[in-house]
Amino acid sequence: MMIKYATPLLITATLVLAGCAKKAPEVLPPAPVDTYTPTQPVDQGPGYAAGSQGDFLANTMSDRILFDTDKFNVDQRDQAILQSQAQWLARNPNARITIEGHADERGTRDYNLALGERRANAAKNYLASLGVSPSRMTTVSYGKERPKALGSNESAWAQNRRAVSIVVR
Template sequence: MRHIAIAGIGALALTLGACANKDKAVDTATSDVPATAPTGDADDEVDLVELPGAQADLIANAGSDTVYFATDESLLDGPAKATLAAQARWMLANPTVRASIEGHADERGTREYNLALGERRANAAKQYLMSQGVPESRLTTLSWGKERPVAVGSDESAWAQNRRAVTVVVR
């Protein structure tokens, strides 16, 4: 009888130990093995492709998520319209996607002026997307003014990169 009790305790310990090891294998946050580590068999590896609806998919299929503006302007030029037309085609092909159009300005001007300019730029991009068939219900706008520059510097090159509207996939 004593041997059965010891065997039962041993079996229980092995079961609990196996469960603990299973939990460790699943918890990649505490594992030393990277979550994307190859398995060694090329057929078993996951192909990292862009998922439809993702920001990278928008960029890959529309060419860009950004349009640029002239100084103190919110009018769309030819290249901006072409980019937005491509974005509209992508959005129409992905009908569950929603987007926020974020307007930006360069560092010159007051905070208030640049917030208003960023809003006009975001609205210009939104209106163009809507003219291409994208429902208004899928689009929102936001102005960052000069608060989020992509290029730091006080020269025309930096300013030109910061005068923009960016289409951000928000789902």
């Protein structure tokens, strides 16, 4: 008995709702106006602004050097990376950098802050030995507070034991 009344009711409801469907407008609204006008060149894509972080990344081997567990020595691979950074800094005499020291999650907060500081200073000292003025470089340690990779395994830890050079304008 319920099916007998439900079918006509369902058909009526469908027809009523179909009659309420929106009709397409006769005239489309105007296209949006591009209101974004950059005041400085964007640091992405080809054509980086000279002296920018994008230019730095495009023209150096890397912005970071990696360390072994509990170490802060600059090995041969790190030396090559830092030499490419020193060459870029020589071509961009107005650029300044901040070198961030990082550690993996193992160890206490205080230990990792101190280790991150030693890593950042090792990179700074090597750049200074290549002729980069220490006044153009600052260091900061984040210890284990800003991991690059999440995880509690050797792969993640290896990525987090690093010193990263950031261009500051």
